[in-house]
């Protein structure tokens with residue numbers, strides 16, 4: 001909905017995730033899509049056609065400079081492949097735009113620091129799409145922990161194992177190269193790192209193991225196990241894969257009063273307490289609510305200065321944990337986190 005209180009956005013990168021942003025923007029009051037940009041113009045046109053079907057006019061271009069030169073565009077969404085984030089975000093900030101950047105924020109902590117530094121120097125806003133913590137199942141788990149239901153949380157076991165798929169986003173695209181993605185932990189598990197941080201706080205140390213068992217067309221691991229020690233004394237383990245035949249996206253969070261079990265695929269959350277209390281907690285289907293929520297938060301930050309639900313610092317911390325895990329995989333050592 002365009003109007004004085006709706007933020008006019010440029011979308012840079014109109015693939016899978018850019019398309020998802022465009023879909024959710026259609027029903028947002030706080031922001032609307034004004035320009036869609038993709039090197040492959042047909043992708044931008046597809047986004048514009050979808051918006052047109054909902055009665056919204058969206059201009060298309062294949063030229064990033066065209067978006068950045070548009071004075072009507074105050075902010076952009078960057079949904080290009082991981083290895084381009086630093087460069088595209090720099091250009092957008094330097095053109096005076098506020099930026100919502102998809103995860104992973106960048107391929108290295110040094111790049112994240114440079115991006116945050118540039119946004120501060122230029123007085124521009126920079127948010128990172130660590131959306132998992134907002135997905136209804138994960139938001140429910142976080143609320144239960146924050147409400148003290150399981151007492152002091154001290155352990156987490158998180159599984160993010162996708163069914164082995166040679167189709168869709170995991171077909172051999174830019175995602176098949178570590179130089180483009182950073183690796184499985186950057187491309188996927190910055191989400192789980194962020195979720196864990198949102199429950200336990202900062203991480204003290206990380207160790208990890210990884211291998212490629214089934215994907216010779218990839219130059220990085222298809223299965224990885226990470227263990228984490230949190231500064232609050234808590235312990236965590238993450239198993240992540242794109243090679244399992246039966247997928248699993250579930251987790252168990254344990255505290256001194258009880259445990260919470262969630263299953264993302266089944267959209268369920270339940271807890272059992274040491275006193276015997278048990279509850280299946282109702283969870284609304286996410287259905288794009290989480291992406292809407294992050295975009296609405298970004299818009300309210302840009303328009304009204306309201307603090308964002310996830311920050312660039314959160315994005316940087318998630319990349320830091322991925323980078324530390326790879327350092328552990330490379331050296332066989334436990335890596336301390338600053």
Ligand SMILES: NC(=O)c1ccc[n+]([C@@H]2O[C@H](COP(=O)([O-])OP(=O)(O)OC[C@H]3O[C@@H](n4cnc5c(N)ncnc54)[C@H](O)[C@@H]3O)[C@@H](O)[C@H]2O)c1
Nearest residue numbers: 013014015016017018038039040079080081082102103104
């Ligand atoms: N938040 C999430 O849950 C989530 C889910 C999927 C993807 N992502 C992230 O979103 C980003 C994009 O992933 P995707 O699956 O949409 O990839 P994709 O390959 O489907 O789309 C990327 C698009 O960017 C375009 N592009 C590349 N460089 C460009 C440039 N300089 N200017 C304009 N367009 C450019 C490509 O032509 C392509 O259409 C990645 O960083 C990925 O990690 C996040």
